[in-house]
Amino acid sequence: MESATPVIVAIDGPSGTGKSSTSKAVAAQLGLSYLDTGAQYRAITWWMVNNGIDTDDPTAIAAAAGKPEIVSGTDPQGPTITVDGVDVAGPIRTQEVTSKVSAVSAVPEVRARITELQRSIAASAAHGIVVEGRDIGTTVLPDAHLKIFLTASPEARAARRSGELKGVDVHSTREALIKRDAADSSRKTSPLAKADDAVEVDTTELTLAQVIECVVTLVEEKRAGK
Numbered sequence: 001m002e003s004a005t006p007v008i009v010a011i012d013g014p015s016g017t018g019k020s021s022t023s024k025a026v027a028a029q030l031g032l033s034y035l036d037t038g039a040q041y042r043a044i045t046w047w048m049v050n051n052g053i054d055t056d057d058p059t060a061i062a063a064a065a066g067k068p069e070i071v072s073g074t075d076p077q078g079p080t081i082t083v084d085g086v087d088v089a090g091p092i093r094t095q096e097v098t099s100k101v102s103a104v105s106a107v108p109e110v111r112a113r114i115t116e117l118q119r120s121i122a123a124s125a126a127h128g129i130v131v132e133g134r135d136i137g138t139t140v141l142p143d144a145h146l147k148i149f150l151t152a153s154p155e156a157r158a159a160r161r162s163g164e165l166k167g168v169d170v171h172s173t174r175e176a177l178i179k180r181d182a183a184d185s186s187r188k189t190s191p192l193a194k195a196d197d198a199v200e201v202d203t204t205e206l207t208l209a210q211v212i213e214c215v216v217t218l219v220e221e222k223r224a225g226k
């Protein structure tokens with residue numbers, strides 16, 4: 001590809017593999033936009049909880065899926081997320097939202113709405129974008145110039161996550177994470193999966209700096225037409 005073409009990078013993988021940290025840093029280094037699609041699914045889940053929608057009732061979720069207006073700010077130095085104009089960056093990270101997000105994001109009407117939003121954000125990124133999630137390479141942006149699939153052992157992922165959540169032990173973090181991965185991987189509509197043409201990077205034994213360097217190098221190789 002020519003270097004003037006906006007570059008589209010898809011980064012997928014399970015929880016705690018380093019998608020957000022890597023994507024933000026790569027986008028910042030290369031002057032690209034950044035989209036956290038997990039934050040969008042968390043935001044719609046937050047809205048469902050806040051509006052008394054039963055998150056175990058797919059029909060109720062489907063009926064409400066078109067209601068909230070979700071807006072993502074794509075500056076990698078300070079990404080933002082609002083629902084109906086309210087900043088929800090904090091509330092979408094609670095354990096309640098984390099425990100309900102897989103059920104909400106499995107509903108086809110939710111996925112259709114959020115996928116459309118993601119495609120329009122990617123299409124309007126003038127210099128290109130790094131989009132991270134679960135189904136970006138397979139479904140949202142199947143023509144992405146570069147697809148990365150990050151993995152890491154459940155132990156490493158749980159240790160990273162419980163390092164962020166004070167007072168939560170590694171064992172329960174590991175169990176919750178495995179449960180969420182299983183739900184995300186087994187749903188019918190665009191499950192968590194590696195695209196056939198994605199480059200798999202196992203981050204278990206790598207530092208974050210090494211993962212970032214690896215992805216930056218892959219983007220630069222693509223831009224150079226290698």
Ligand SMILES: Nc1ncnc2c1ncn2[C@@H]1O[C@H](COP(=O)(O)OP(=O)(O)O)[C@@H](O)[C@H]1O
Pocket residue numbers: 013014015016017018019020021022160161163164203206207208209211
């Ligand atoms: N390669 C790595 N080695 C050690 N810690 C890491 C690595 N990659 C990410 N982390 C840390 O793990 C935590 C989860 O990373 P994050 O980027 O949020 O993962 P994801 O978006 O895949 O859930 C963060 O605290 C981050 O700093």
Ligand SMILES: Nc1ccn([C@@H]2O[C@H](COP(=O)(O)OP(=O)(O)O)[C@@H](O)[C@H]2O)c(=O)n1
Pocket residue numbers: 014015016020037038039041042101102103105106132133134135136180184
């Ligand atoms: N492209 C995506 C991104 C997230 N999700 C859902 O949103 C949840 C939260 O994603 P996230 O990226 O914020 O999760 P963490 O890995 O940061 O904990 C996932 O567990 C999925 O259920 C999805 O279905 N599709």
